[in-house]
Amino acid sequence: HILFLSYCFSELFYIFNKVMASKSLDDGEAASNAMKHLVPIINKLRDAFVVMKDSPIDLPRIAVVGSQSAGKSSVLENIVGHSFLPRGSGIVTRCPCEIRMHANQGPAYGMFASAEDNEKRYYDFEEIRDKIEAETNRLCGPRGLTTTPILLDIYSPDVVDLTLVDLPGAVRIVNEGQDPSIIAKIQNMILDYIKRDNVIILAVNAANTDMANSDAIAFSRKVDPRGERTLAVLTKLDLMDEGTDARGIITGEDIDAPKLALGYVGVVNRSQRDINDKRTMKDARDKEESYFREHPAYSSLASTMGTNYLVNRCSQLLVHAIQRELPNIDAKLKILIKKKEQELSDLPETTPETMRIHYQEIVREFETNFTGMLEGSIQMDDTQLHGGARIANLFEFDFQDSIMNLQVKNLDSMDAATTMRIRTMIKNRQGLSGGLYVPNDAFHTLVKEQVGSTEEPCLVLARDVLNEMQSVQRNATEAVKKLSSFPKARAALIQRCNEILQNQHLECVKYLKTHVRMNQLRISYEHPDFHKERILFEVEQSRYGNDDSEQDLELLAKARSGQDLSREERQRVRAITERRQRAQMEEGRADLASSRHESNAAAAASNPNGGGRALPPPPPPAPSKFGGVGKIRVTDHVSAKEELEIEKLLALTRAYFTLVQKQVVDLVPKYIQLLLVEEPKELITKAIGAMTDNQVADLMAPSPDVQKRREETMSALKKLREAEQMLFDVGQMDTLGLRN
Secondary structure, eight states: OHHHHHHHHHHHHHHHHHHHHOSSSOHHHHHHHHHHHHHHHHHHHHHHHHHHTOOOSOOOEEEEEOBTTTTHHHHHHHHHTSOOSOOOSSOOOOSOEEEEEEEOSSSOEEEETTSTTTTOOBOOHHHHHHHHHHHHHHHHTTTOOOSOOEEEEEEETTOOSEEEEEOOOBOSSOOTTSOTTHHHHHHHHHHHHHTSTTEEEEEEEETTSOGGGOHHHHHHHHHOTTOTTEEEEEEOGGGSOTTOOSHHHHHTOOTTSOOOTTOEEEOOOOOHHHHHTTOOHHHHHHHHHHHHHHOTTTGGGGGGOSHHHHHHHHHHHHHHHHHHHHHHHHHHHHHHHHHHHHHHHTSOOOOTTTHHHHHHHHHHHHHHHHHHHHHTOSOOOTTSOOHHHHHHHIIIIIIHHHHHTOOOTTTSSOOHHHHHHHHHHHHHHHGGGOOSSOOHHHHHHHHHHHHHTTHHHHHHHHHHHHHHHHHHHHHHHHTOGGGGGOHHHHHHHHHHHHHHHHHHHHHHHHHHHHHHHHHHHOOOTTOTTOOHHHHHHHHHHHHHOSOSOHHHHHHHHHHHTTOOOOHHHHHHHHHHHHHHHHHHHHHHHHHHHHHHHHHHHHHHHHOTTSSSSOOOOOOOOOOOTTSSSSOOOOOSOOOHHHHHHHHHHHHHHHHHHHHHHHHHHHHHHHHHHIIIIIHHHHHHHHHHHOOOHHHHHHHTOOOHHHHHHHHHHHHHHHHHHHHHHHHHHHHHSOTTSOOO
């Protein structure tokens, strides 16, 4: 196809160059001959786009623009040679009407390519008028507008191969009952249609009105300010005031007239009297020729005036426009054919024998997409992370940050309430006997609370990974184009994948909660990275100074572990212990003095007599539910011993929680990858591949909608291939007899 089309276009350019350079043929005749071959190609492409409900190629066309009273409909009827356009008061044309003329021997008839009965031939042009009105109401409703065109093909011996688009006439007022906004809507429709660079604007103006007020020229100037693609048509020349004419406008001598590169063409349409007298179009054209030939102002211009010249001029302009578009049409036609062929392959026609084959192809493609998106083995958009890379980012950054940024819950601030709570906890754990060391139960209680804070980030991670896996599944499914033809198979695949992912997510949540619970139940006191003695030493050292050396620390650790000590080592341990006790006793005496001072100050504040008669004692506290006196709290004064115990407890808790954080960051992503990524891949592959023949037959039954889409795609592809063949045929034939 590529070689054929390349050859075809080289031949087309050859033909066009010959047409434009030939001195032996009249320009109008050459253009007309070229149009006989080019217009059918363009029309075939337009037919294909209508079937496809798409127009990716902006094809050249001639758009007819003018106000309602400018004689636009009469110009079109003169060109076609029949009276067929609806007439009436108000807004009659409410959508574009693409009139495609084909030179054809035999009786004239019309066909509506855009209608449901697109094969029906209308030989009565009154019926064509009625059909245009019916199609307008079908497309627009009783009063609306639409940009969807009516496609009307006219086959007649009286026309040349040419396509014109009749646009709604510009209006400035509306009839009673009509929406005033329709004026702006029509203006927007006209401008949107003629703004394309390959649209030739046929601006119809009444010669007996002021050109400065011409709606057609005003629209043209907005999109074609230089007038490079605007051809003006002057109507009603025979109705101008006596003694006036439009010669200056047509020749360009009138400096006030808008300057247009394509110029002006004057025409004389049938008058109302001609219509009433049933004067034929042929008679009307003969009368028009006589008018220009005999009129003193136009006789010297007669060869460039009238409907016949206008038709030939339009043919020339359209040939040039098509010539400019041929390379673009060539490239896009290839793309469209390839696209439709792919669409057709994605809409396969299934039989009982091929259902299993199609299903296996779908399964293989889905598995390739699903695994490839997770492992990065398929091509993806590199402007952002996808699939497995997104999950890895959750593991390595989001989750790690959320866990390692967890602070020791409610302990790092150490406000008065927290301090009071920990002091109370320590005393409760020491019980009646008190103690010299940090209670184990208090440490366990604090660690359990901190470990519990890791559960929520773990569950959030599992939920985020589930969402990513579901997104991968959706993208992998959408990438299997053939699935669009089998809605049951698509729905079953999505449902089964979601079921497996949801079940695995529940299993994963169970594992994560179990992991947190295990860390709460069992404290690894002998963990090789949990240096208890060093932590306690550093707390004491920071409080009492740096009297203990590194050797002292090692000796104390040896003694606490129960190892045998020499006599000198036992003496050193005793000396270290006594030194520490003296420092603690000195701090204790200072605490006692401070406590007594606070007690005396409180007693003085409670005795307003300044040491006189003592106040009566307070009433006894009410019994508590435990059988003793009411609630007893620890004193507000924090002793040095309590401060040391709190510091030791917090230091141990922070150190152990750091170990837990590192463990969670390491193990939890492994749990989740196993349960939410690897196992679902295996389970999904197994589930969708284990379908019985009956299940496959049910899933692969195409819907009526898919059958309809297949038929539409086949029809569009057929028309595109026909247009492709026509291009090739044009390249093969001696189109204008210009070969050397």
